[in-house]
Amino acid sequence: MLDVVIRGGEVIDGTGAERRPADVGIRDGCIxxxxxxxxxxxxxxxxEIDAGGCIVAPGFVDLHTHYDAQAFWDPTLSPSPLHGVxxxxxxxxxxxxxxxxxxxxxxxxxxxxxxxxxxxPLESLAExxxxxxxxxxxYLDRLDGxxxxxxxxxxxxxxxxxxxxxxxxxGEAATDEQVEAMARLLGDGLTAGGLGFSSSWATTHSDGAxxxxxxxxxxxxxxxxxxxxxxxxxxxxxxxIPTVGPFRDEHAELMADMSLAADRPLNWNVxxxxxxxxxxxxxQRLAASDVAxxxxxxxxxxxxxxxxxxxLCFLTGFLLDxxxxxxxxxxxxxxxxxxxxxxxxxxxxxxxxxxxPDAGPFARIAQWHRMTxxxxxxxxxxxHEGRLVGDIAAEQGKEPFDAxxxxxIEDGLRTVILPPQSxxxxxxxxxxxxxxxDPRVILGASDAGAHLDxxxxxxxxxxxxxxxxxxxxxxxLEEAVHLLTDVPARLYGLKGRGRLAEGWAxxxxxxxxxxxxxxxxxxRADLPxxxxxxxxxxxxxxxxxxxxxxxxxxxxxxxxxxxxxxxxSGRDTDTVSLAxxx
Numbered sequence: 001m002l003d004v005v006i007r008g009g010e011v012i013d014g015t016g017a018e019r020r021p022a023d024v025g026i027r028d029g030c031i032x033x034x035x036x037x038x039x040x041x042x043x044x045x046x047x048e049i050d051a052g053g054c055i056v057a058p059g060f061v062d063l064h065t066h067y068d069a070q071a072f073w074d075p076t077l078s079p080s081p082l083h084g085v086x087x088x089x090x091x092x093x094x095x096x097x098x099x100x101x102x103x104x105x106x107x108x109x110x111x112x113x114x115x116x117x118x119x120x121p122l123e124s125l126a127e128x129x130x131x132x133x134x135x136x137x138x139y140l141d142r143l144d145g146x147x148x149x150x151x152x153x154x155x156x157x158x159x160x161x162x163x164x165x166x167x168x169x170x171g172e173a174a175t176d177e178q179v180e181a182m183a184r185l186l187g188d189g190l191t192a193g194g195l196g197f198s199s200s201w202a203t204t205h206s207d208g209a210x211x212x213x214x215x216x217x218x219x220x221x222x223x224x225x226x227x228x229x230x231x232x233x234x235x236x237x238x239x240x241i242p243t244v245g246p247f248r249d250e251h252a253e254l255m256a257d258m259s260l261a262a263d264r265p266l267n268w269n270v271x272x273x274x275x276x277x278x279x280x281x282x283x284q285r286l287a288a289s290d291v292a293x294x295x296x297x298x299x300x301x302x303x304x305x306x307x308x309x310x311x312l313c314f315l316t317g318f319l320l321d322x323x324x325x326x327x328x329x330x331x332x333x334x335x336x337x338x339x340x341x342x343x344x345x346x347x348x349x350x351x352x353x354x355x356x357p358d359a360g361p362f363a364r365i366a367q368w369h370r371m372t373x374x375x376x377x378x379x380x381x382x383x384h385e386g387r388l389v390g391d392i393a394a395e396q397g398k399e400p401f402d403a404x405x406x407x408x409i410e411d412g413l414r415t416v417i418l419p420p421q422s423x424x425x426x427x428x429x430x431x432x433x434x435x436x437x438d439p440r441v442i443l444g445a446s447d448a449g450a451h452l453d454x455x456x457x458x459x460x461x462x463x464x465x466x467x468x469x470x471x472x473x474x475x476x477l478e479e480a481v482h483l484l485t486d487v488p489a490r491l492y493g494l495k496g497r498g499r500l501a502e503g504w505a506x507x508x509x510x511x512x513x514x515x516x517x518x519x520x521x522x523x524r525a526d527l528p529x530x531x532x533x534x535x536x537x538x539x540x541x542x543x544x545x546x547x548x549x550x551x552x553x554x555x556x557x558x559x560x561x562x563x564x565x566x567x568x569s570g571r572d573t574d575t576v577s578l579a580x581x582x
Contacts, residue, residue: 094213153195198239312371372417
């Protein structure tokens, strides 16, 4: 007797092989059979799922999320599973929330850091997360058995530095003794099941006080020493952000050194969607993989297989706080920020910052007249939704910047604004498809769980399959599923996940290939303390199963089941050494 049989669909097994009509039998959380249609009729099953007209595929694997905090108040890790994701990795960019020292100030610091650098509402982090563990093992134990999806967690550099160095983690170089203490904490976390080590040198990563996050103060020797710890723990991986923008030689050499020290592949975040006008930048950054390969290391770029449509909001100020001269205002409390934005003199200084000689690439973003009001929140401002700021300003006889700030103030800072989109042309899309196929590239830089009012790339799987694959015909569906499932699963050595094969975990998504799409994106106020986030429900995703149990049913409805595995290194992952990945 089978627990579940999925009948009548076409199976795409994740390996890249052509689809075929087949029935899928599930028993004890695993694939019992992938058989010719009707061949399982004699087995019988407690439940049958009719997949007629649908594709039956492995659940999608998202290697770059920030669900570390959300896992405590939302065990579904929504909305990712609605979009077919059955396995996530969190703790990226050095931003895990374990370990902690015995000082309560650690949790307070990490909360404010996450609120600033990852766009998570501070009030939600304070109300929704207990902050009562110390070790990575204790943190993992708190989540084990509570989640709907499979989830693994990296050990983050900023948390390690803060736990060992306290306030000195920001602004000071670590002593040899402090680096050794970090190495011991990292080793303890990996022994407890942490999936690997993550860090960041990104110049955009600043903490709640506006200072560079702890990992940005680390020397290359500190980074390489911590990567050496990873080598001693089976089934572990590396994730890193070397910089924002073009790489220098030192970045390529550092990533190669880190990979060699750990004897593991390293994936870096993020290769922004290729654009025909920036093709040279993509070529230049992917060359870091060639530098690594020449030295026997392995370095891969993580990318989102879609245009990254950013949304700006003055309430959190993410990205706006990186504009020259804007950081002080954007980090003010909301009431003080409203007062500052209403001040004509302050407006003049902000405008000079983004229009002056130091504006650089930010000037291309801050084209106020070309921005669109995506979402507004009062009867007075709602009428502007979908309109260009330039048109509103002309109608009101104002400068575009002033017209925009007047709307933002009326909305209590909550207005969602869309900058103009570039790269939506055939040449750019063809370049992206070429990039996605590049063996130096991995799909999946969703940042799900973070930047909650800034980006909606949590829906990259359904956007990719609906727009790029079906709509634009950029690649076969079988190849696309392979890139979303087996490729990332093999990079992290996920045992028995990423394919539909006998004996493998029954992580399954059933979707209609003619309808799959991400659905409309909007704000939803469902976070702790009443805070809001961007959210999207898909079209065409009919069923999602994790370890043989349905967690999403038709109509994008979560079931109450929580069958996810807390993925622990070594137990749930194989070691992907440099020799194995060659």
